[in-house]
Amino acid sequence: MNYENLLISIEEKIATVTINRPTKLNALNKATIEDLHKAIKILGKNDDVRVIILTGSGEKAFVAGADISEFANYTVVEGAQLAAQGQELLFDFIQDLKKPVIAAVNGFALGGGLELAMACHFRIASDNAKMGLPEVTLGVIPGYGGTQRLPQLVGKGRAMEMIMTAAMISAQEAQQYGLVNHVVSQSELIDFTTAIAKKIIKNAPFAISKAIKAINANYTDGKNGFDVEIKSFGKCFGTQDFKEGTTAFLEKRKAEFTGK
Structure with a gap:
């Protein structure tokens, strides 16, 4: 199946899903969220796939955030619906998938991008990665599970600071916080993540x-x-x-x- 904003490859029971909107730094829009849901749902039912790796195209960004132009004029009701639908369709869906989903974070993972990475079962980052939840600079809060998953991963105090200051942290800080499991060079990222996936597929x-x-x-x-x-x-x-x-x-x- 072809997708407008995704590239998918399957090799040795490992599916790699690449968000492919390089001119937008792979920002999440409604179409991309829907494509991701469809693709991961299909891969989840594919007996030839045991592990899914999720990453972004290019060298600058995993996902640099949500596509703000889509919701800049939303009402209160529309804003709540946006969060509810996104969480159900993609973020909770990935979290509860029966197959492991690993985020290979290459570059910026901001806002909805970091929320997407946190919905995955664990994360590996390139050494140039930057992560943060800058939503309060736009007058909103994280709406795709960020206020819940970030404190689960890094603790309440650090989550409060990250969200309220809207500050970005480095890959090395993310590893110290427990937000990512490993940090490697960008050139090694996919191979390193694939090596972990191969360890997983040996098991039941x-x-x-x-x-x-x-x-x-x-x-x-x-x-x-x-x-x-x-x-x-x-x-x-x-x-x-x-x-x-x-x-x-x-x-x-x-x-x-x-x-x-």
Whole structure:
């Protein structure tokens, strides 16, 4: 399937989704959000894909923010709808996807771009990356989950400071804060991220999906993460992958997982 603002490649069970609006620094507009939803939904159902890497085109930006021209004249109701629809369609959708989504942050990740990276299951940054939530300089607040996910990742105090000052932080600071897992040179970014993805695809897909669900439950109001873990742990025992994994361990060989 062809997309106006995305480039997609699949190799060795790893799908790379590249946001391709270089003249706009890959800014998120409505069409791009819809394309991302469609593409990730299809990849999520593709048995030939085990991990998704999300990145931006060019060397300047992952996603430099939202396309402000689309909502500059919105009303109160329209603004709330914009946030609600975006969160449901893309940001929460990525967070809850059963397959791992890794953000390879190449350059600026600002506003909606940082919110998109935070919705991914974890983040790897190039050493020239800059991250921030500058929405208060426009008279609004982050609306795609930024006020919730940033404090979960970096702590309440740092999140308060970042959001209220609208300051950008470097990739190195982001790593110190726990916002990104690794920092590498831009030339190494995709290869480094792919190497981690290859480690993931060696493991049982069903178990990976249940791990994502259990971890997310700890950050979801009204859910008991321990209960979700217990139930998910039990469900793993009914899979072919569990039988294969335990048998392979006892036979001292590498397991061949199918996701069933």
